[in-house]
Amino acid sequence: MRITPFPPRFAAALLALLLTVGAGPGASAAERSAFADVPSGAWYAANVSWAIERGIVSGYGDGTFRPDAKPTEAEFLAMLLRAKEEAAVRKAAPAEAWYAPYYEKAAESAYPVALSRAEAPITRGNAARIIAASFGHRLGRVDAVKFVLEANISNGRTAPTVEGYDIDGQMTRAEAVAFVRRVESHRELLAAKEEQTVEEKEPQTPPPIVVVGNGGNPGNGGNGQRPDAPVRTTDDEEARESRLDAALSSLGVAMSETGQGLVVAHPNRTGGGAVLTRSDERVGSIHVLDDGNAVVTASAHALLAYAGASVDRDVFLDTLKRVRESGNNAALKIGGQLITVVRDANPGQLIVHFTLFES
Structure with missing residues (x-):
């Protein structure tokens, strides 16, 4: 990664x-x-x-x-x-x-x-x-x-x-x-995706992959090996929906479906905390409406998993934290997955864009 x-x-x-x-x-x-x-x-x-x-x-x-x-x-x-x-x-x-x-x-x-x-x-x-x-x-x-x-x-x-x-x-x-x-x-996001797509089309010279988290961070004794990272989870949507329901239940938040997409409620105030919008089966975004709330960021990871991405929860949350604290946008490249995290123009909000390339 x-x-x-x-x-x-x-x-x-x-x-x-x-x-x-x-x-x-x-x-x-x-x-x-x-x-x-x-x-x-x-x-x-x-x-x-x-x-x-x-x-x-x-x-x-x-x-x-x-x-x-x-x-x-x-x-x-x-x-x-x-x-x-x-x-x-x-x-x-x-x-x-x-x-x-x-x-x-x-x-x-x-x-x-x-x-x-x-x-x-x-x-x-x-x-x-x-x-x-x-x-x-x-x-x-x-x-x-x-x-x-x-x-x-x-x-x-x-x-x-x-x-x-x-x-x-x-x-x-x-x-x-x-x-x-x-x-x-x-x-800027589209340009970043285009650059990554070019890399995907050149498998003979793959870019180096650095494992982040769980001992794989350079300087922390990581082995730097390529992680096991599927293009997308292979189970059906019903199974992913069941896991999403279980995850949100453990977080104590409700979810509703609107014309925009799936909206997970904010735990401490009226309105949404995280919103999943999909352009198609493999492309979409998650709007994190309160990046400083642990329940909201955890629900964003649950939505990302439901969308079909396979990203370690701790790595995902750490990436959100880095973007929030540094102010710099970031991208996670995991196998056939491209996940970009950008700061929203509204303070305290982030946008997670994902593209799950076909293998």
Whole structure:
């Protein structure tokens, strides 16, 4: 087993949204790390600082960020493109609107945007369509919302469902920052999976496998041998469901099935603690909504086992702890399994993505 940090080049693209990104001539060009209307404890504060540091957005001339202001389609598009390393956008000519080059760039990839909407507040549904298009998906609003929910780019406004997403609602600047940052996190994840897939296709030169935990950690006397790691558990889903029920019963938590997936309740508060969403039989993710709660992280491991992965419980929990404490994303490569753990834009939350390759 190997724990591999994600390439740092992807971290530079996450956007926190200060959306003055295209506020036009009145916007301040100076980068700032704090604003009078962004309390240090605000849920979006870290995202704002992140975006400012990377030049994705800037604050207003009066020293404010205006988190509740409504960004226009042009402003959101500009933030999204500025976060992409490969999206080089030319400077606007003196006689044209500041956002013209961004729409020109968007046209190259057939983004669902229109100059007629450039200065109108963007709806959450249209934002989802633009995001989906940035990944090559041409979708209607409902399917686009499903995409951003399944990719953990959004948790919805009131619930992680199409209904709870508020498809017709207008986005705020604070929400826009979180969206763009999660977009780049998802892009980073896909790149990491692609790199691992290439390794899977070259069995004649397999990468070294390092055993982690149970005496196999380098420097702790481990023998460094390859662990026994099946592609996925071979028993049927009924047997795995039975084990899941037993595991959750021992943890004292209940589970329910929603439109998003399987939701394990939080032991100490209303709402979910861990949510399993599967794109298909071998690909999915688990949203850990409280990474500091031992019952929640243990239930996440139970969900992962139910999905068909075979990962030692202690190794899994140790990986979550490392990501939580270090702030660095990590990947577990075990045989035909790729399990990546990334920090969510929301403090105290992690996302576990898994891919179970066919043998």
